[in-house]
Amino acid sequence: MSNKEFKSGFVSIIGRPNVGKSTFLNRVIGQKIAIMSDKPQTTRNKIQGVYTEDEAQIVFIDTPGIHKPKHKLGDFMMKVAQNTLKEVDLVLFMVNAVEGFGRGDEFIIERLKETKTPVFLVINKIDEIHPDELLTLIETYKDLHSFAEIVPISALQGNNVDRLLDQIKKVLPEGPQYYPADQVTDHPERFIVAELIREKVLHLTREEIPHSIAVVIDSMQTRENGAVYVGATIVVERDSQKGIVIGKQGKMLKEVGKRARVDVEALLGSRVFLELWVKVQKDWRNRLTHLRDYGFRE
Ligand code: GDP
Ligand code: MG
Ligand code: K
Numbered sequence: 001m002s003n004k005e006f007k008s009g010f011v012s013i014i015g016r017p018n019v020g021k022s023t024f025l026n027r028v029i030g031q032k033i034a035i036m037s038d039k040p041q042t043t044r045n046k047i048q049g050v051y052t053e054d055e056a057q058i059v060f061i062d063t064p065g066i067h068k069p070k071h072k073l074g075d076f077m078m079k080v081a082q083n084t085l086k087e088v089d090l091v092l093f094m095v096n097a098v099e100g101f102g103r104g105d106e107f108i109i110e111r112l113k114e115t116k117t118p119v120f121l122v123i124n125k126i127d128e129i130h131p132d133e134l135l136t137l138i139e140t141y142k143d144l145h146s147f148a149e150i151v152p153i154s155a156l157q158g159n160n161v162d163r164l165l166d167q168i169k170k171v172l173p174e175g176p177q178y179y180p181a182d183q184v185t186d187h188p189e190r191f192i193v194a195e196l197i198r199e200k201v202l203h204l205t206r207e208e209i210p211h212s213i214a215v216v217i218d219s220m221q222t223r224e225n226g227a228v229y230v231g232a233t234i235v236v237e238r239d240s241q242k243g244i245v246i247g248k249q250g251k252m253l254k255e256v257g258k259r260a261r262v263d264v265e266a267l268l269g270s271r272v273f274l275e276l277w278v279k280v281q282k283d284w285r286n287r288l289t290h291l292r293d294y295g296f297r298e
Contacts, residue, residue: 008057008175009089011168014081016104019096020124024155025049025060028165050178056169057177061088083195085115090148090171094122097129097152101140109145118148118171122164127154190217192267197232197260197276201245204255208244209236218277227271230264234278245278253278 013021029049051058061084085091093112095105112119121141126134138150149167153160194215201209219231234256236242246253253276261274 004055005174006055006057006177007169007172008059008178009172010059010061010087011090011092012061012084012088013092013094014085014108015094016096016102016108019094020155021094024094024122024124024153024161027155027158027161028060051165052177056172058165058168058172059178082111082114085111085117088117089173090168091115091117091119092122093119093147094124095141097123097125097134097137100137101144112145119145120149120151120164120167121145121147123150123152124155126152126159127157190220193217193220193230193264194232196263196267197234197256200256200259201234204252204259205244209241213237213241222270227273228264228268229273229275231275232277234276235281236278237280237282239280242278242280
């Protein structure tokens with residue numbers, strides 16, 4: 001055992017398609033968990049991998065919704081992405097050393113400016129360029145945003161990846177090991193369903209309910225008839241908030257459920273049965289609840 005404090009946290013990897021996000025994750029996690037593909041948006045917002053060592057655990061979150069919205073879920077995914085950026089401990093903004101700065105990067109940098117979360121600029125594919133070109137790139141990017149670190153790597157060949165991990169560990173807060181090292185899952189819809197419900201609560205209750213509420217998907221099952229049964233808990237911090245979310249004779253909760261169901265049916269393309277609960281949990285850990293949204297279990 002070591003006397004150093006254990007560090008843990010959540011890291012979102014963002015960047016244009018094909019910059020090498022999945023390659024990086026696969027190298028770090030050491031197994032094929034991220035979908036490697038040339039098609040953009042093959043992955044939706046979800047936990048991509050958990051990296052665990054003796055003194056730290058890094059939970060990587062994929063945030064593909066940060067691309068400029070193109071399809072009907074685009075705006076919503078954009079919002080999910082923005083919320084994710086606020087809630088993580090660190091953002092890795094990955095760019096392609098060969099292509100340099102582009103319009104897509106500009107769009108992402110604008111989004112980054114809307115959050116206080118520290119951002120590392122990761123310049124990937126340095127195996128393909130001359131060191132002089134790298135210096136020019138660093139100068140260009142430096143002026144665009146105040147990055148906490150600028151780290152050049154080659155995800156493919158592994159250059160500097162360990163150094164990047166060390167720097168990530170340095171900025172993570174002290175915290176518990178949330179998950180067993182080998183626990184990896186893939187439930188992309190859960191997060192979006194939870195966000196849809198959360199959105200309805202916030203919309204219907206206006207300022208009375210703070211944004212810090214969480215929605216946990218307790219169960220999500222497709223039955224033989226093709227319908228999807230979703231059980232979800234809305235977690236608030238005070239009894240008074242519970243009263244507001246439930247409403248007079250349950251009216252508010254019913255309305256939340258009705259509106260959320262319409263959106264979830266559109267999302268999943270199936271008939272949906274939605275059962276909602278409200279729970280008071282003082283000082284709940286935002287991050288833990290979110291992990292459960294993604295389908296993790298302690
Ligand atoms: P993503 O869309 O950001 O997840 O990108 P991928 O990880 O799917 O990678 C896109 C392409 O870039 C693949 O063909 C990778 O092999 C390639 N690639 C990723 N990292 C590097 C790197 O460090 N160097 C080189 N030369 N190619 C890389
Ligand atoms: Mg990918
Ligand atoms: K992809």
